[in-house]
Amino acid sequence: MSYPAWQPWTGQNAPSLLASNADRERAVDVLRAGYGEGRLERPEFEKRVERAYGARTVGELALLVADLPQGPMPQPASVPVTFMPMGRPKTNEKAIGAAICGGLVFFTGGLTGIPAIVLGHAARTEIRRSGEGGDGLALAGLVLGWLATAAWAAGLILLLVLAVALV
Incomplete structure (x- = not known):
């Protein structure tokens, strides 16, 4: 109308x-x-x-x-950049690597735990600095990596205690 x-x-x-x-x-x-x-x-x-x-x-x-435009206001042909939806930030590759290594600890007997920790810490540092996405992936890799490392450490301590007890 x-x-x-x-x-x-x-x-x-x-x-x-x-x-x-x-x-x-x-x-x-x-x-x-x-x-x-x-x-x-x-x-x-x-x-x-x-x-x-x-x-x-x-x-x-x-x-x-008096305080209204005199009829409907014409709509601009294009939306200003300020009001455009922001694209999703790029996901950090090290965060993806940390999550993959963290998930692989179940299949590798925990051997990928250390790489998951290293990649996770490096990814979180880069994410804070650059604003990239993937903090959740990096954190998941860190948690799984530390759990695998703790399991290895507990296993080694148990072996050491058993070795000392048997001698």
């Missing part, structure tokens, strides 16, 4: 000129356009429409729409 352009009244006595029904409808059309564009809240819109239909003069109508 197209809203007619608001035509300001000119002349010496324009503000005191009696308003016609067409003048009131033009003012209400401008209010509807402002409400449709989100420039007015519903209670404010309803209050202004009521006042527009009760207005006696052109000056009263002009005051009701």
Whole structure:
């Protein structure tokens, strides 16, 4: 629906000129356009429409729409860069490597635990510095790597204790 352009009244006595029904409808059309564009809240819109239909003069109508554009605002052809959705940040490759090495500890008997720890720490440092994605992957690799390393250390200590006990 197209809203007619608001035509300001000119002349010496324009503000005191009696308003016609067409003048009131033009003012209400401008209010509807402002409400449709989100420039007015519903209670404010309803209050202004009521006042527009009760207005006696052109000056009263002009005051009701003075802070609104005179009809729908044209939409820009392109969206400014500020309002464009941001792309997802690139995932850090070392974080991916840390997660893979951390997941492989179950299949390699924990041998990939140390690489998972090294890659995880390196990835988290790079992520903090560069803003890349993948912090969760790096952390998962670190946790699994440390658990595998702790399991190896506990196993070696247990073997050492058993060796000393048997001697």
